[in-house]
Amino acid sequence: MKKVVVLGTGLTPFGELWDLSLRDLARDVSLAAIADSNLEIKDIDAVFVANMLGSKTAGQSHLGSLVCSELGLDADSTRIEAACASGGLAVLRAIESIQSGRFKKVLVVGVEKMSDLSGSEISSALMEAADEEWEVPYGATFAGLYALIARCYMEKYNIEEKHLALVSVKNHYHASLNPSAHFQQEISVEDVLKSAPVASPLKLLDCSPISDGAAAVVLAKDSSYKSKEDAVYILGSGASSDTLALSERNSFTSLPAVQKAALKAYKEAGLSPKDINLAEVHDCFSIAEVLAMEDLGFYEKGKAYLALEEKETYLDGKLPINTSGGLKGCGHPVGATGVKQIVEIVTQLRGLADKRQVKKADIGLTHNVGGTGATSVIHILGRK
């Protein structure tokens, strides 16, 4: 397989960005990624746009053309939608388009503008990622569906709400060191346990927020990279699907699509879980990070809580997870999240993560999930 290199990255702040529209975010982040790549706009020959809710939140579809038109570009352009896994999947499709030989330099933009809708409007819009016939009519929410998973997991492995809270505490700490993060303040286990109930056993501070934001990367064939010093390569990727409805799954204490996608990515990279130095995982709810730690092969089933108690996944720990702050701390503009995960790993691998820099950052992994695990995309990045 032809190696694909990340030429450059772009990232807007994540948060409630009242002054910026969907198209502002998409344009600004594209220009930042192209500049970081030392390219001119006209050098881009294809654009992939990851976005879930543009038609609901901005009344705007046809986002491939929107981005090109904002950039004054006449490139081949495509929108990719796979709910919260749109970003990771757009990166994968871009990689394949380069490996096929069709395109040389490809811009991937992940963007979501969420704060223009009310809470219940955005909650209903997000439910389009669930099963419209078998989940939505019964009043299910994503917090509710992940709560059903959390209760199964907690009863099976005998862990408590305070263990889940450790995920949010760590991710807020990391976010406090990331100037682009939605949340800049630390929180305590007690804050999480005392926060308002959302869907028992999950509380407000177990849940990622509604955020605006955008992330972008420029990908290219290996040979087009001039200065190799801080080059970051895609070493392996994998994606997998599962039933749209949670009730039709065989497992409620793991996400099989993640396990299958991870196997493909490890195999393509010729690596195993113990080779990974750091990971950005899809902590849409605290329980989701616990599942990720196990489904990715880092920890035995039912044992992730021990690593959380030992702070092994803090940025100075054995296996730093979500140094960006994750979805919980950095924010979760759904279409942007999978691309932001790539941006964070590239920043770490280049040694540019400042206060949150991980000491040994040679190989990093991203884990992006759509729905309750109906889509999963894994990428492994490295410096050689």
Added chain:
Amino acid sequence: MLNSSSSKAWRMQKVRYRLIGNYCMNCKKISYPAKSFCPSCRKSDSLKSHVLSPLGKIFSWSLLYVAPEGFEQLIPYPIALVKMDDGPIILSQITDYDLKDLKSGSRVEAVFRKLVEPNGESIIRYGLKFRPVGT
């Protein structure tokens, strides 16, 4: 977003109002909702229609305090994964309950209920919820 199309409500009527699934003569498993293939063995020529027993038990549950549009007046309301005695797992709401009924293993039965009453003149959605039995 709640789809309140009346043709859709009509189309979904049979499967949503009654527990119509499939029995697979190849792998002997019962599946719900009915699909054109067996989710266990993937065969499509081995299915016959099967009406599930309405009895089951709570497998996992959550009490919801934040609702999507149309469900706000029910807050807080419980949703659950119910393991049916016939095998399949179904997601729905628990109704006519005491808090003590909300635990894994509680016996429940399917009952016909109004699911959601949309604003304005669009169609009212009906379907199955679960209520505790034998407690």
